[in-house]
Amino acid sequence: MAHVRQKRLWSGILLILFVVLMVSGFLTANSRNAGGFLNGLPNVLDFPSDVLGEAWERAHLLPGYLIKYLPSLIETVNIAAAATLIGAVFGIVLSLLSTRGLAPAGWAIPIIRRFMDILRAVPEIVVALVLIFLLGGGPVPAMIAIALHTMGALGKLFSEVNENASLKPVEGLQSVGARWGQRMWLGVIPQVAPNLLSYALLRLEINIRASAILGFVGAGGIGYDLRNTMTWGQGKFDEAAAIFLLLFVTIIVVDQISSVARDRLTHGRAAS
Amino acid sequence: MTAQTLKFEAERSFSRKRLVAFGVPALMIAYLTYIFFSFDIAGLAERASLKNAQTLVADSYSYKTHVERDNRSGEIKIAIEGERKGEYPSGTAPSWVELGDSTRIDLGGGHVITFGETAVRYEIPDYGVIRADPGRGGVNAILPTEDVPDWISVSKNRLAVTTDAGRLTVTRNRAEVFRYFLGWELFFFTLDSPYHGMPVSELAYRASAGELSEILNAIWTNTMWRHNDVAWAIFETILMAFLGTMGAALIALPLGFLAAKNFTPLGGLRFAARRLFDFLRGVDGLIWTIVLSRAFGPGPLTGTLAILLTDTGSFGKMFFEALENVDGKQIEGVQSTGAKPLQRYRFGVIPQVTPILLSQVLYYLESNTRSATIIGAITGGGIGLLLTQAIITQKDWEEVTYYIVLIIIMVMVMDWVSGWLRRRLIKGDEGGH
Numbered sequence: 001m002a003h004v005r006q007k008r009l010w011s012g013i014l015l016i017l018f019v020v021l022m023v024s025g026f027l028t029a030n031s032r033n034a035g036g037f038l039n040g041l042p043n044v045l046d047f048p049s050d051v052l053g054e055a056w057e058r059a060h061l062l063p064g065y066l067i068k069y070l071p072s073l074i075e076t077v078n079i080a081a082a083a084t085l086i087g088a089v090f091g092i093v094l095s096l097l098s099t100r101g102l103a104p105a106g107w108a109i110p111i112i113r114r115f116m117d118i119l120r121a122v123p124e125i126v127v128a129l130v131l132i133f134l135l136g137g138g139p140v141p142a143m144i145a146i147a148l149h150t151m152g153a154l155g156k157l158f159s160e161v162n163e164n165a166s167l168k169p170v171e172g173l174q175s176v177g178a179r180w181g182q183r184m185w186l187g188v189i190p191q192v193a194p195n196l197l198s199y200a201l202l203r204l205e206i207n208i209r210a211s212a213i214l215g216f217v218g219a220g221g222i223g224y225d226l227r228n229t230m231t232w233g234q235g236k237f238d239e240a241a242a243i244f245l246l247l248f249v250t251i252i253v254v255d256q257i258s259s260v261a262r263d264r265l266t267h268g269r270a271a272s
Numbered sequence: 273m274t275a276q277t278l279k280f281e282a283e284r285s286f287s288r289k290r291l292v293a294f295g296v297p298a299l300m301i302a303y304l305t306y307i308f309f310s311f312d313i314a315g316l317a318e319r320a321s322l323k324n325a326q327t328l329v330a331d332s333y334s335y336k337t338h339v340e341r342d343n344r345s346g347e348i349k350i351a352i353e354g355e356r357k358g359e360y361p362s363g364t365a366p367s368w369v370e371l372g373d374s375t376r377i378d379l380g381g382g383h384v385i386t387f388g389e390t391a392v393r394y395e396i397p398d399y400g401v402i403r404a405d406p407g408r409g410g411v412n413a414i415l416p417t418e419d420v421p422d423w424i425s426v427s428k429n430r431l432a433v434t435t436d437a438g439r440l441t442v443t444r445n446r447a448e449v450f451r452y453f454l455g456w457e458l459f460f461f462t463l464d465s466p467y468h469g470m471p472v473s474e475l476a477y478r479a480s481a482g483e484l485s486e487i488l489n490a491i492w493t494n495t496m497w498r499h500n501d502v503a504w505a506i507f508e509t510i511l512m513a514f515l516g517t518m519g520a521a522l523i524a525l526p527l528g529f530l531a532a533k534n535f536t537p538l539g540g541l542r543f544a545a546r547r548l549f550d551f552l553r554g555v556d557g558l559i560w561t562i563v564l565s566r567a568f569g570p571g572p573l574t575g576t577l578a579i580l581l582t583d584t585g586s587f588g589k590m591f592f593e594a595l596e597n598v599d600g601k602q603i604e605g606v607q608s609t610g611a612k613p614l615q616r617y618r619f620g621v622i623p624q625v626t627p628i629l630l631s632q633v634l635y636y637l638e639s640n641t642r643s644a645t646i647i648g649a650i651t652g653g654g655i656g657l658l659l660t661q662a663i664i665t666q667k668d669w670e671e672v673t674y675y676i677v678l679i680i681i682m683v684m685v686m687d688w689v690s691g692w693l694r695r696r697l698i699k700g701d702e703g704g705h
Contacts, residue, residue, distance in 0.1 A: 018518075025515050029576050030510065033653075034569025047566040075310075082307045085300060099478050121683040123642040125656065131665045133328065135318035139311045140401055213558045213646060217660070223558065230562065244559060252554045 065242035076221035080207035087150025095158030119152025142219035166201035318377035331669035507653035512644035516579025528591030552585030570652030
């Protein structure tokens with residue numbers, strides 16, 4: 001009974017602490033913001049209604065805008081897809097090098113893990129902004145930035161998958177004299193491929209969002225167009241609406257496709 | 273017959289696998305080739321700026337002090353990084369500069385530059401003396417050798433000498449010397465602080481003698497590195513992540529019940545809640561950030577709300593999926609003791625789903641610290657804002673490096689904290705995310 005009471009006391013204290021943190025945190029955030037919460041609240045719908053209003057007025061232009069911004073959208077998707085692909089390929093290599101039992105050099109495992117931690121910890125925007133300074137604007141800085149982050153994130157997830165792979169095929173291949181690369185390619189990858197693919201698809205979803213955001217800070221694609229139409233202000237909002245629509249539809253579509261595909265990959269049709 | 277079909281089957285399976293084993297890499301290569309041309313990667317070499325890369329790398333671990341003379345008035349100005357905040361008070365100079373009738377600047381390693389009445393003299397060991405006498409007719413540079421080495425550029429109106437020790441630029445109006453030093457300048461104390469240049473032992477002695485708060489205050493209010501602003505920015509970023517994540521979880525939990533099949537018999541309500549989640553997730557953080565920053569202006573509150581809205585969608589979806597997977601037997605068990613509906617939720621459902629939900633929420637806490645940095649860069653708040661500001665100046669790369677290091681440390685600490693909380697709060701969870 002005393003134990004229960006003590007436990008209750010602790011959860012009570014934790015709860016109070018949490019509430020205090022939330023309330024004081026919110027008040028701090030509110031006071032450090034340019035406009036307060038209560039002042040801003042009535043204006044929340046102003047911008048969306050401006051955008052929707054203009055889009056509605058010039059609805060006949062909308063199909064034209066959708067076509068106009070389609071190439072930018074494709075660029076954004078391409079940035080995400082290429083970054084996911086490159087990140088996943090390097091992620092596989094990093095994960096194989098950092099999985100106990102599979103890695104060719106055991107001493108390197110902690111080093112590679114820390115390396116992946118750092119890759120994961122750096123927000124894409126940091127790498128992207130620095131690379132924009134070095135390489136100029138365009139899709140490449142964003143692609144590299146997202147790929148680096150993806151490498152770290154997928155490398156960690158992949159190495160968790162690899163840990164559950166059976167070592168028997170690897171041993172079998174070793175006994176016939178296969179090199180390390182062959183053992184991994186023929187012995188491990190086929191086992192883990194569905195799971196890896198499923199994680200990579202999930203990452204693609206995340207990366208499309210990231211790629212749109214990076215465009216907004218100057219890395220090309222639809223985010224860049226969005227910022228341009230936004231800075232034009234009123235009068236260009238119909239174009240902004242078209243971009244919002246494209247982005248929204250893309251995200252939903254990719255979301256749906258990848259969720260169906262992932263479901264099939266992990267729960268499986270009859271595995272062939 | 274059986275052997276025949278088996279062989280046939282096996283061969284078909286082999287050929288399919290072979291197709292996949294070569295087809296998939298071939299597709300990847302084909303796609304990357306398309307990207308190579310579509311992104312114009314071949315043209316990257318022209319667009320890439322090697323000079324920018326050099327500036328960035330050199331600036332991130334070293335700094336330069338400018339000694340500048342106005343050739344008309346003869347006035348000498350010494351400033352670290354050429355910034356106003358790093359200017360030496362008039363009449364004072366670092367030890368390697370001797371002020372007087374003529375100014376003697378010792379760049380080390382035998383390199384000495386002298387500013388005379390108007391003339392400029394640069395003594396370079398193993399080369400000779402470069403003279404210049406800027407005036408109306410140009411800089412009148414005289415080199416000791418006939419042919420001009422590639423580290424000197426000289427024309428009628430401009431002389432520039434770049435050596436390992438430093439850099440001299442002379443034009444008709446100005447003579448300017450850069451000397452490079454390792455490290456980050458004035459990181460703790462600015463030049464106007466009484467503690468600048470004081471040895472650590474002296475500082476420690478003074479701190480123990482009761483000056484600790486003054487010393488800390490001098491560091492805290494450093495105008496060059498703005499340590500207090502940086503600390504606030506980091507705090508704001510973490511605050512955005514914390515409030516956004518927790519607020520989203522608090523809102524998503526009741527909505528999750530509404531969207532779960534086994535708790536809400538009303539199909540319409542369920543449908544509405546689920547479409548709300550889809551909408552919040554589909555609109556994406558970027559758009560929420562833009563919309564909200566229009567209403568609330570820049571600052572941490574905007575970032576908090578943007579994270580909160582996006583994650584309400586993500587959490588809502590995860591929560592209702594978890595709720596639909598709860599074991600009904602436990603609820604029945606609680607019900608059989610005569611528990612009222614609210615008690616059934618509290619004791620039958622919550623204990624089952626808490627570990628799953630909590631682990632997701634804590635996982636998002638770390639990832640939202642990164643999002644908060646990005647959102648801060650877009651709306652203007654937190655460390656993201658400082659970072660973009662420093663990058664836009666294109667010269668304060670040591671500050672950029674400093675912020676990047678801080679961001680990495682911040683994210684790693686948040687990762688560690690969330691992992692620690694996960695292990696403490698959820699027993700049996702091995703932190704497998």
